[in-house]
Amino acid sequence: EDQVTQSPEALRLQEGESSSLNCSYTVSGLRGLFWYRQDPGKGPEFLFTLYSAGEEKEKERLKATLTKKESFLHITAPKPEDSATYLCAVQLGVLTGGGNKLTFGTGTQLKVEL
Amino acid sequence: NAGVTQTPKFQVLKTGQSMTLQCAQDMNHEYMSWYRQDPGMGLRLIHYSVGAGITDQGEVPNGYNVSRSTTEDFPLRLLSAAPSQTSVYFCATRGTHYEQYFGPGTRLTVT
Secondary structure, X not given: OOEEEEEOOEEEEEOOOOEEXXXXXXXXXXXXXXXXXXXXXXXXXXXXXXXXXXXXXXXXXXXXXXXXXXXXXXXXXXXXXXXEEEEEEEEXXXXXXXXXXXXXXXXXXXXXXX | OOOEEEEOOEEEEOOOOOEEEXXXXXXXXXXXXXXXXXXXOEEEEEEEEEEOOEEEXXXXXXXXXXXOOOOOEOOEEEOOOOHHHOEEEEEEEEOOOOOEEEOOOEEEEEO
């Protein structure tokens, strides 16, 4: 069974304290791995797509990386406004029957304090 | 552009009642989907559509119906609400690189 596991479930950081969130997956035929940010009471907001091992994407204080079994979301010098739940999701390729299905992890709830 | 809109924002139903959750998009995306989000479960796909007139089941379709008569609209119908359907429901569209754009959600409580 395809699985996506995120860790830790929750993370508290001081402002400026860099850290990483992990997303591990056990799927074959990965088409893409996606990171989303979700604020309380709102829908998930798209951040990054990663397609192949070794790929990296950056946006402000966030950098996402991908290996063959996991992805990391690195947060450098976080600020309180980075507080949110971060979700990862994987999509299988069309040939492996997953072209229309996204499998989500349960998320990491990040809180950044002053 | 409004992106993806959902109505209502909140709804309380009694067991056995029916209702329709509305979803509309102005992004001209062919693919639309419905998810439910429950604590500790992650987002789970209910139904999806790859274009007007074409729908298919996702991971948790039981108790829900969908139809797609236009590119813009993708309503989700609960035929006979059950307490197990208490959840937050999100509608989403999909862009050209498979990234998804979510609406603000509908929080549904079934008593």
